[in-house]
Amino acid sequence: MTATPEWWRGAVLYQVYPRSFQDTTGDGIGDLKGITRRLDHIASLGVDAVWISPFFKSPMADMGYDVSDYRDVDPMFGTLADFDALLARAHELGLKIIIDQVLSHCSDQHAWFRESRTDRTNPKADWYVWADPKPDGTAPNNWLSIFGGPAWEWDGTRMQYYMHSFLTSQPDFNFHNPEVQDALLDTIRFWLDRGVDGFRLDACNHYFHDIALRDNPPAPMSSAHDIQQSNPYGFQEHLYDKTQPENVAFLKRIRALLEEYPGTVAVGEVGDGEQSPKTVGLYTSGGDTLHLAYTFDLFGTEFSGRYFRDTVEKFEAETADGWVCWALSNHDVMRHVSRFAQPGDDPDQIARLAIAILVALKGTICLYQGEELALPEAELAFEDLRDPYGIRFWPAFKGRDGCRTPMPWEAGEAQAGFSTGKPWLPIPDAHRDRSVDVQSTDPASILAIYRKAVAFRHAEPLLASGVIAFIDLPDDMLAFTRSTDEAALLCLFNLSREPRNTPLPAGFSRPHSFSSDGATITEVGAILPPLSALFSQRD
The missing domain is CATH 2.60.40.1180 (Golgi alpha-mannosidase II)
Structure with missing residues (x-):
């Protein structure tokens, strides 16, 4: 394990989506013990750290990104003892563990929100973004939810609206309240004290809202760039519902807390459209904000030299004093061998070239589980969907389930070795043919190429610092x-x-x-x- 405090510069991260990695109980859902069981595979890639998507207690309306208890593991995934065992084994293998922290919002089942919604005078009454309706009873302003519809939900007890940037069951915290900031920082400290090596901060530019609740203006039609045009969210210029100036001061509070635990790291997820390079530069500059920021900007469909050059140069211009984390796939977008492929392309060729480009980029890089097997996007029937985003916008947008199907480990085993029960999402036959055991014996496989690519990046210091x-x-x-x-x-x-x-x-x-x-x-x-x-x- 790299001992230097700035181990993250030029590092290779590996994202695990827990419910789809390895099931050990037979319920068809991956768990923490399953991750521990498969850590040897991750270590064999030569990566430096593992980012684990949320495993906290949750009603699972948004697959764990709706947290109801920040200090405990959901029974679906195991126990705190299981997490401690995972952490210990990872450290034995020289792997650092980064966990997802979903701070911009929580579940409506969280005890804090249950108290907040009881009346307007309770101790947590101002912990969320509450607002009175307009005189005609409509929402306070025109803000939209990323998952469709207004960003406001009526509560008949308080007789007010509350803000939700995502699902109606994911109320946004009011970061203008210092008590909220303190409480959330305490949840970070809880995991630092358990020994985690860092945090991936989900939607970190969504922490603050415009306290005056001003309407967002329409976006110029030429710059409407939402992930898919069936969602009207992309038709607003999001000046007031996210990326507010006050955010930087809170990010500095996070950095100051992590400085108490040398070697730990904060990776901010920044999805800010055309403003992402500027926002990433602001959020990672000065040595007292985030260590690095994770960007969506290589998640497009174009596969050309111009696309990569233009994207990287935009960030280079804004992040001279900051640091970027690049990825080609994650749990929210179509897998890149499918996104980048043209009719007739060999997906293995796309995968080989894509990883060669990724390991050569300046910054930190992140791999998403299954891309080391060149897994294509899974085509699922509507009745198999579990993603509320896809269900809402079907059929114009099929959601994110196609990139979240379970890892195929053994081609000849039931459910490709992922589970002894029926998986929460089906495993395509095309994925079974690309199982880890099949590729492990083939020196020309994509899995072998990934191992060589990561080794090449680590063997060439220029790729970390040049x-x-x-x-x-x-x-x-x-x-x-x-x-x-x-x-x-x-x-x-x-x-x-x-x-x-x-x-x-x-x-x-x-x-x-x-x-x-x-x-x-x-x-x-x-x-x-x-x-x-x-x-x-x-x-």
């Missing part, structure tokens, strides 16, 4: 160097479906062994097969 400088090439190619004053590494990618020849900068004459098969350097430049990568150290 500056990034792009080289002009056609839009279907991508080229940049990672360098220090002493050394440089050329990173060259052909994202087209045709072979490409291109001249090279002087001083790069030999391909690195991690380059794709067939990628070579001649006297006149580089030759790259379709969907391939070439790396070269400076002579």
Whole structure:
């Protein structure tokens, strides 16, 4: 395990979605003991840390992102003792553990909200965003929920509306109340005292709202960029319901708490549309805010050199004093081998090139469970859906269940080795064929490629600390160097479906062994097969 306080710079994280990783009880839902059982697989990838999505007590309306007790494990996943055992085993294997902290909102079943909604004078009456209706009884303003409809729900006991940025059962905290901040910081301390190594802060730019409750203006139609256009959320410019100036001071309070526990880290999830680079820069600068921020900006459908270059350069311009965590897939978006593929593409080729690009980027990177197997997006029937987001917007948007299906471990076992019972989501036959046991015996498998890619990133210090400088090439190619004053590494990618020849900068004459098969350097430049990568150290 890396001992330096800034171990997270250039690190490789691995995201586990607990209910879909490994079931040990036969109920068809993954659990903490299952994660512990499979930690050897994660360690074999060579990653530095494991990010575990929420496992706290919850009614599970939003699959655990609606927390009803921040200091306990939901019985579905096990016990606090199970978590302690997981943490101990991870540390034995040299893996750090980062847990999800969902602070912007909680479940309406949380004791704090139950008390808050009883009347307007109780001790927690101001712990949530309550507001009177307009004279005609309608909501206080035009804010929208990400999961559809208004961001306001009427409560007949208090005779007021409460704000919810997500489901109606996920009331937003009122961070303008210092007591709320203190209580949530105490929940972070609880897990720090148990020995966790850090936190992924869910929706961290949603903590504060505009206290004057001003209406959001319409977004310019050219910039409406919601994950899918069936959701009207993308038609507003979200000036007042999130990303408020007061947020930075609370992030500094989180950082100050973590400084009491050397080596721990705060990874902020920032989804802020076109403002994401600026927000990430603000939230990770100065050495007293977040250590790094996780961005959605490589979750698009375009697979081109121009797409990667434009995205990275926007963040480079805003984060000179900050740090970005890049990912291509997670539990909220279509798996990238399906997103990036064109008709006729080999998903293995997409997977090989994508991981080659990812490990070469400046920043920290995060892998999502199953991408090391090149799992495609699962196609599910409506009756199999469990995601309230997808159920609400079906059929225009099919939700997030397609990327959340269980991990396939053993191709020949019942439920691909995930469970002895019926899984909470079905396991596609195409996933079974890509099981861990099948790929572990194949030196040319995507699993083998991922292990080599992570080893390559760790073996090349330039990939953790070097500056990034792009080289002009056609839009279907991508080229940049990672360098220090002493050394440089050329990173060259052909994202087209045709072979490409291109001249090279002087001083790069030999391909690195991690380059794709067939990628070579001649006297006149580089030759790259379709969907391939070439790396070269400076002579």
